[in-house]
Amino acid sequence: MRRGGGELESEVADRAAPVVLRHAEKLPEDGTLVVASHGGTIRTTIGRLLGLESQHWESLGGLTNCCWSVLGEGARGWRLLEHNAGTLPEPVLGDDD
Template sequence: MSEETRRIVCWRHGRTAWNQEKRFQGQTDIPLDGTGIAQAKRAAGLLATLRPDAIVASDLRRASDTAGFLAGRTGLTVEHDKGLRERFGGSWEGLTTPEIRERWPEHDARMHIPDGEDILAVGERVSEAVLRGLARVPDNGLLVVVGHGAALRAGINRMLGLPPEIRQALGPIGNCSWSVLGPLRTGGWRLLEHNAASLPEDRVLGDDR
């Protein structure tokens, strides 16, 4: 069977206290809070019904622990890849959005952090990590990638080939929501679902094949 039947689920971790407080987390290793654990357990129950073939996750706790709930449901082992870590935020990590705007009014966090990681570089490393994960999946298989909001969105943008000037056309991914990529017959990838928290009915998936 052709590689064209593979799918990739890009699953964001559950909520943390810093998510709730709207703090820039970056690569600071913040754990899930109680709500995040409940979100991860619920989503894992849904995603397990898709019978994934492999799970690859960021090694930061909030993503690794989220992936662990799916591993418990499926019997799979989580493979950790540092390439899936969140965007490094430098001196912005731990700050709220108003604090960042007050201290660095001239900068736009969507593209540039003075001492942080360029968002386009994030997209490159995340897409490379996803492709490494695909090597663990059979030709007709499903890979679940567990990561972080900004990093996953940057990776998806890169895999879809969206130019930087329209990268904001793809909206955010909520805590414990996911997006699904499938291959184009002509090469490359297309977005099948975005920011989902439930499984679509078969007839919806079949509307435009």
């Protein structure tokens, strides 16, 4: 259903997922692609990459501000490794610490 005349979630995924895939294909082996966007766009794109039916995208839940999700590409396609994560990794100490 269109809310306020905007795009359908499927239209957002149709537009965003191919862009993510195009850039992911250009990565070197073990490369990392960072995508910043609105939570709804991230959720629908993740749902599309995972091959979920659109009615199940909502089950991924919202993405809290300043949080992230991590996907990895495996032998059978994309996998969701982390979702709505917000804890920064431990700082790396330099040689002088």
